[in-house]
Each structure stands twice: as structure tokens, then as C-alpha cells.
Amino acid sequence: MKLQKIFVTIIFAINLIGVLNFIHQDAFSEQPKIKTLIIDGDNNHNWKGTTPVLKKILEDSGRFTVDVISLKKVENNYVVAAVSENLPQNLINNDFNNIFDKFDLVVSNFNNHRGGSWSDATKEAFEKFVKNGRGFVVYHAADNAFREWKEYNKMIAIGGWGNRNEKDGPYLYINNEGKIIRDDSKGRGGSHGKRWTFTLTNQTPEHPVMKNLPAKFKQTVEDELYDLMRGPAENVTILATAPSKDTKRHEPILLAIDYGKGRVFHTALGHDVPQIQSPAFVITFLRGAEWAATGKVTITPQKNLENETE
Numbered sequence: 001m002k003l004q005k006i007f008v009t010i011i012f013a014i015n016l017i018g019v020l021n022f023i024h025q026d027a028f029s030e031q032p033k034i035k036t037l038i039i040d041g042d043n044n045h046n047w048k049g050t051t052p053v054l055k056k057i058l059e060d061s062g063r064f065t066v067d068v069i070s071l072k073k074v075e076n077n078y079v080v081a082a083v084s085e086n087l088p089q090n091l092i093n094n095d096f097n098n099i100f101d102k103f104d105l106v107v108s109n110f111n112n113h114r115g116g117s118w119s120d121a122t123k124e125a126f127e128k129f130v131k132n133g134r135g136f137v138v139y140h141a142a143d144n145a146f147r148e149w150k151e152y153n154k155m156i157a158i159g160g161w162g163n164r165n166e167k168d169g170p171y172l173y174i175n176n177e178g179k180i181i182r183d184d185s186k187g188r189g190g191s192h193g194k195r196w197t198f199t200l201t202n203q204t205p206e207h208p209v210m211k212n213l214p215a216k217f218k219q220t221v222e223d224e225l226y227d228l229m230r231g232p233a234e235n236v237t238i239l240a241t242a243p244s245k246d247t248k249r250h251e252p253i254l255l256a257i258d259y260g261k262g263r264v265f266h267t268a269l270g271h272d273v274p275q276i277q278s279p280a281f282v283i284t285f286l287r288g289a290e291w292a293a294t295g296k297v298t299i300t301p302q303k304n305l306e307n308e309t310e
């Protein structure tokens with residue numbers, strides 16, 4: 001058992017080294033690091049597995065420092081259950097509405113899939129944080145969270161599950177003629193077919209996140225292709241799409257949203273640990289996170305991505 005554990009750890013470490021070789025780490029030393037907070041603690045996904053990998057991807061890029069708070073549900077509200085080593089222990093068992101101002105960027109790996117919500121004070125503080133010009137990254141099932149929180153849905157533009165339907169806003173996608181469609185028709189929000197290695201199309205090569213990335217690149221680890229996503233879809237730029245076998249639409253997979261003076265990067269990629277170690281995830285996540293925090297991207301596109309087409 002113990003040997004097996006060591007073996008798994010070594011394999012994991014080798015994998016991660018492999019992924020991080022895709023990143024160029026030059027020229028970051030003069031820039032202040034982006035202070036990042038990852039929020040997790042509840043999710044219908046493997047947050048315990050994915051958060052340490054997200055943290056390592058960000059830190060090893062040389063561009064970010066990362067702290068983590070893990071939440072737990074107490075009655076109908078979420079409070080802090082655990083904090084990473086550099087955060088004050090007295091946050092534990094308390095609300096976290098005062099924490100955001102210490103950071104440039106929040107990454108959500110959180111989904112309140114069992115109901116319950118953040119306190120009104122925390123929601124307001126978080127809205128202010130983004131509205132006043134900070135960054136937010138919505139990662140995979142974080143776009144399933146908070147159907148009832150209007151401002152959150154504006155931040156993420158589109159979401160899925162949690163009983164979302166036509167009342168939450170239009171479906172957003174690109175049709176076969178390349179036209180952006182906002183479709184008010186009735187129906188569920190959020191679905192995905194069997195996992196597969198789909199190809200992403202770069203829809204906005206002029207956007208800082210997508211600039212100099214290939215016109216097409218592949219998610220090389222079988223992943224969920226989120227489709228039928230719907231929401232307010234305001235102030236949103238579709239950065240990349242993938243073709244759903246079920247809807248026959250080009251579904252938005254990477255999005256950039258303006259919220260007040262703040263910026264939101266939304267990635268629907270990355271169901272579990274293997275999926276977030278792929279070049280397509282790592283590169284777009286790092287560039288999206290840097291853009292959300294600063295409005296600029298200095299993390300160099302890696303060459304391997306160009307070979308990841310079909």
C-alpha cells in the first residue's frame with residue numbers, strides 16, 4: 001500500500017513536470033506576482049485532487065502566488081473549513097467576506113451543488129471585488145454553482161445544471177455559419193456527452209488570451225464538452241468553441257467576460273486531474289488567469305499546442 005502510494009506520487013510528479021515544460025518562465029522576475037485565492041471545499045467534482053494541481057500550475061509558471069480556502073456548509077451558509085498555510089487560522093469556522101481585498105485574482109473550484117449559499121455579506125464583497133477591477137476565473141463545474149445568485153451569473157455569462165432553464169437566459173453558441181446565436185428557446189441549461197478528445201477552435205485570435213495560439217488545438221485528454229449552457233450572456237466574448245456531437249453546435253468552452261471594471265475568464269475544460277494536466281488546459285488556464293488579473297498576457301504560448309490539432 002505504502003509503496004503503491006509512493007509510486008503514484010512519483011508518477012504524478014513526473015506528469016506535472018512534463019506539463020510545466022510547456023511553459024516559458026522567462027521575464028516574470030520584474031513583475032509583481034499575481035496574488036491568487038483558490039476557493040474550494042464543496043463540488044460535485046474532485047476538488048481535493050484538482051486544487052493542488054491548479055495551485056502548482058499557477059505557482060510553477062512563476063507569475064502567481066496562491067492561497068486556498070476550503071469551505072464547508074453549516075446549515076444554509078458556507079463558512080471556512082480550512083486555509084492554506086499563509087492565511088490566518090482565525091478564518092476557520094468564520095465568514096470570509098473580508099478576505100478578497102488581499103488578492104488580485106480569485107479562482108473558483110467551488111460548486112454549491114447541495115444547496116446552501118455564501119452569506120449576503122460575502123456575496124456583496126465578492127461582487128465589489130470583481131466590479132472594482134480584480135480578476136475571477138470560473139473553472140469547470142464552478143459554472144454549475146449559484147443558479148439563484150444573479151450577479152454571479154452575470155460574471156460567468158453562461159452556466160449549467162442546478163435546474164437552469166430559459167428563465168436564466170438564452171443559450172449561447174456559434175452556428176455552422178459562424179454566427180453567434182443567443183437562443184431563448186425553452187429547455188435545460190447544461191449537458192455533456194461522453195468524454196472525448198475534442199478540438200477547440202480559436203474564435204478570437206486578436207484577444208490577449210488567444211493571441212498567437214493556433215487556430216485549432218486539441219484537448220488531448222478525454223474531457224467533458226459542456227453544451228446547452230445558458231445564462232445572461234452579457235458583455236461576453238467567446239474565445240474558443242468545440243463542436244458538440246449532441247447539439248451539432250459550436251459550444252463556447254473558453255469565455256472572457258467584462259463585469260464592471262473587472263475581468264472574468266471562464267473555462268469549461270478540466271473535469272478531473274488528468275484533464276487539467278493537458279497542454280490545452282494548462283496554457284489557456286494560465287493565460288486566462290493572467291488576463292483576468294491584469295488585462296494583459298505575458299505568459300508565452302507554448303509550441304507543443306500547435307501540434308495538437310487533428
Ligand SMILES: [Zn+2]
Nearest residue numbers: 045141224271
Ligand atoms: Zn465534470
